[in-house]
Amino acid sequence: xxxxxxxxxxxxxxxxxxxxxxxxxxxxxxxxxxxxxxxxxxxxxxxxxxxxxxxxxxxxxxxxxxxxxxxxxxxxxxxxxxxxxxxxxxxxxxxxxxxxxxxxxxxxxxxxxxxxxxxxxxxxxxxxxxxxxxxxxxxxxxxxxxxxxxxxxxxxxxxxxxxxxxxxxxxxxxxxxxxxxxxxxxxxxxxxxxxxxxxxxxxxxxxxxxxxxxxxxxxxxxxxxxxxxxxxxxxxxxxxxxxxxxxxxxxxxxxxxxxxxxxxxxxxxxxxxxxxxxxxxxxxxxxxxxxxxxxxxxxxxxxxxxxxxxxxxxxxxxxxxxxxxxxxxxxxxxxxxxxxxxxxxxxxxxxxxxxxxxxxxxxxxxxxxxxxxxxxxxxxxxxxxxxxxxxxxxxxxxxxxxxxxxxxxxxxxxxxxxxxxxxxxxxxxxxxxxxxxxxxxxxxxxxxxxxxxxxxxxxxxxxxxxxxxxxxxxxxxxxxxxxxxxxxxxxxxxxxxxxxxxxxxxxxxxxxxxxxxxxxxxxxxxxxxxxxxxxxxxxxxxxxxxxxxxxxxxxxxxxxxxxxxxxxxxxxxxxxxxxxxxxxxxxxxxxxxxxxxxxxxxxxxxxxxxxxxxxxxxxxxxxxxxxxxxxxxxxx
Numbered sequence: 001x002x003x004x005x006x007x008x009x010x011x012x013x014x015x016x017x018x019x020x021x022x023x024x025x026x027x028x029x030x031x032x033x034x035x036x037x038x039x040x041x042x043x044x045x046x047x048x049x050x051x052x053x054x055x056x057x058x059x060x061x062x063x064x065x066x067x068x069x070x071x072x073x074x075x076x077x078x079x080x081x082x083x084x085x086x087x088x089x090x091x092x093x094x095x096x097x098x099x100x101x102x103x104x105x106x107x108x109x110x111x112x113x114x115x116x117x118x119x120x121x122x123x124x125x126x127x128x129x130x131x132x133x134x135x136x137x138x139x140x141x142x143x144x145x146x147x148x149x150x151x152x153x154x155x156x157x158x159x160x161x162x163x164x165x166x167x168x169x170x171x172x173x174x175x176x177x178x179x180x181x182x183x184x185x186x187x188x189x190x191x192x193x194x195x196x197x198x199x200x201x202x203x204x205x206x207x208x209x210x211x212x213x214x215x216x217x218x219x220x221x222x223x224x225x226x227x228x229x230x231x232x233x234x235x236x237x238x239x240x241x242x243x244x245x246x247x248x249x250x251x252x253x254x255x256x257x258x259x260x261x262x263x264x265x266x267x268x269x270x271x272x273x274x275x276x277x278x279x280x281x282x283x284x285x286x287x288x289x290x291x292x293x294x295x296x297x298x299x300x301x302x303x304x305x306x307x308x309x310x311x312x313x314x315x316x317x318x319x320x321x322x323x324x325x326x327x328x329x330x331x332x333x334x335x336x337x338x339x340x341x342x343x344x345x346x347x348x349x350x351x352x353x354x355x356x357x358x359x360x361x362x363x364x365x366x367x368x369x370x371x372x373x374x375x376x377x378x379x380x381x382x383x384x385x386x387x388x389x390x391x392x393x394x395x396x397x398x399x400x401x402x403x404x405x406x407x408x409x410x411x412x413x414x415x416x417x418x419x420x421x422x423x424x425x426x427x428x429x430x431x432x433x434x435x436x437x438x439x440x441x442x443x444x445x446x447x448x449x450x451x452x453x454x455x456x457x458x459x460x461x462x463x464x465x466x467x468x469x470x471x472x473x474x475x476x477x478x479x480x481x482x483x484x485x486x487x488x489x490x491x492x493x494x495x496x497x498x499x500x501x502x503x504x505x506x507x508x509x510x511x512x513x514x515x516x517x518x519x520x521x522x523x524x525x526x527x528x529x530x531x532x533x534x535x536x537x538x539x540x541x542x543x544x545x546x547x548x549x550x551x552x553x554x555x556x557x558x559x560x561x562x563x564x565x566x567x568x569x570x571x572x573x574x575x576x577x578x579x580x581x582x583x584x585x586x587x588x589x590x591x592x593x594x595x596x597x598x599x600x601x602x603x604x605x606x607x608x609x610x611x612x613x614x615x616x617x618x619x620x621x622x623x624x625x626x627x628x629x630x631x632x633x634x635x636x
Contacts, residue, residue: 032058059130146226174222311353328398332350393412431507504548512554525608547582557619
């Protein structure tokens with residue numbers, strides 16, 4: 001059986017340099033034209049759903065041919081293919097029917113995937129010259145795990161004509177169109193609705209877009225008696241009921257893993273570390289296994305499982321230690337969030353653990369959270385109980401806790417996401433400099449790099465480090481490089497390199513100047529200028545510290561501090577002098593993840609302060625006043 005693996009950022013091939021820099025690469029715009037798209041969802045009796053799709057697609061480039069062939073129809077135990085027909089009209093007018101290939105297995109091995117294994121039906125077209133027109137018709141019968149469905153209203157490609165229809169909706173059904181706009185006309189019918197559109201342009205989301213902006217408008221619909229988040233929690237609790245809980249083997253492991261740990265905080269740390277480090281993350285499930293965990297005893301015995309398996313095992317281990325904990329359904333995404341107004345478990349893609357904070361009073365974890373729960377992600381293999389990956393932060397999460405089940409929000413922890421760049425150089429009379437640079441990372445980047453380092457070869461690591469310091473410090477020659485993990489409660493790593501650069505300081509006495517690059521926390525303001533939609537940013541703290549030992553007799557700039565502080569964070573630049581050593585420190589803090597349009601002026605203020613400082617040349621003029629320097633800074 002052929003398998004395709006889709007890797008997450010933390011367990012793929014070693015692409016270390018790109019990951020270290022956290023570069024955002026804009027997706028290539030799609031170019032095919034969907035001449036016609038018809039999607040009909042029919043709710044049938046017996047909690048079944050019939051999904052009919054008809055597509056006519058014009059191939060406008062060779063890239064389009066590669067994207068549309070093969071065409072995949074997603075299936076699983078509750079999704080069965082009723083029919084699939086396909087043909088292609090070639091540019092010469094001839095028509096060829098296309099047969100479908102045998103059903104195969106698609107396995108998505110991605111940390112944090114809630115339902116990560118499914119089957120697919122593959123429809124492969126022959127050679128598709130530009131101008132070919134594909135005709136695809138599929139019918140899939142669905143037995144949904146929960147009485148909800150959804151239909152995406154945009155696919156990326158331009159769409160000439162589109163009709164989306166829902167039929168057979170019983171009385172009391174519900175629907176919402178997330179991302180409603182005037183490109184779509186909606187007509188409610190006796191048993192459903194019809195959404196029509198014409199002339200949809202290629203969907204190109206803006207930079208730093210939310211998941212909703214990337215996906216475009218989506219029609220959510222539901223039927224049946226479950227229409228609240230409390231009822232969704234009860235649905236999940238019912239899925240767990242058939243599982244055997246807290247067997248003797250789990251109790252025995254809880255005692256062994258917490259041996260020597262007296263307080264609850266230490267026991268929580270020990271049990272979290274055991275599940276994170278000793279139970280390997282692996283997702284191999286079909287059907288309801290995408291939602292229902294494996295029994296904890298089986299997960300413990302085989303020592304592997306997905307997010308649901310690891311979370312339920314940790315919950316039972318904690319229960320044996322007298323620590324209350326609950327499943328927490330979450331959408332793990334750095335750019336997405338749950339639609340609070342439409343209760344639907346299909347919006348979640350991950351399961352973590354919620355521990356009521358009152359149980360941790362007086363322990364080492366008492367100050368980690370300021371809210372009602374400490375959230376722990378057992379799929380993380382670094383950082384323990386004190387660290388939560390940013391994709392899990394600032395998210396609506398459904399804590400499954402009987403009648404007390406509720407949708408709450410996970411905290412933001414920007415103080416745990418830190419990048420600290422330090423450059424120590426000795427400057428010669430010609431303006432060149434040599435010395436060392438170090439970069440200390442804490443949080444998600446450190447965890448990802450440490451994971452990749454386990455797979456990368458020595459030459460890949462060295463090349464990655466050289467590329468990293470070369471990008472952070474343009475123009476430098478990079479010498480010996482090294483890296484090593486940093487022990488502590490959070491994922492951390494220290495990277496270092498010997499560096500030299502010609503012409504760092506330019507000009508002659510009285511007119512010398514230099515520009516000092518460094519880390520940034522904010523995007524450039526031009527990327528969200530005149531934006532009327534939310535912007536997704538990465539909370540955290542960056543610090544760049546330059547220490548330049550200047551030749552004797554050189555002029556030094558005035559000392560002082562320039563700073564900008566607002567509701568989103570802060571930026572500061574400090575200039576100090578110790579003897580003949582010039583010290584420039586820049587610190588940026590960004591405390592929010594989603595910036596709404598009303599707060600974009602504050603983000604622009606921070607961005608302009610940070611990026612202007614990076615572009616501005618620092619002039620070494622004897623006797624120049626700080627007030628004049630500040631005035632020049634503000635004018636730029």
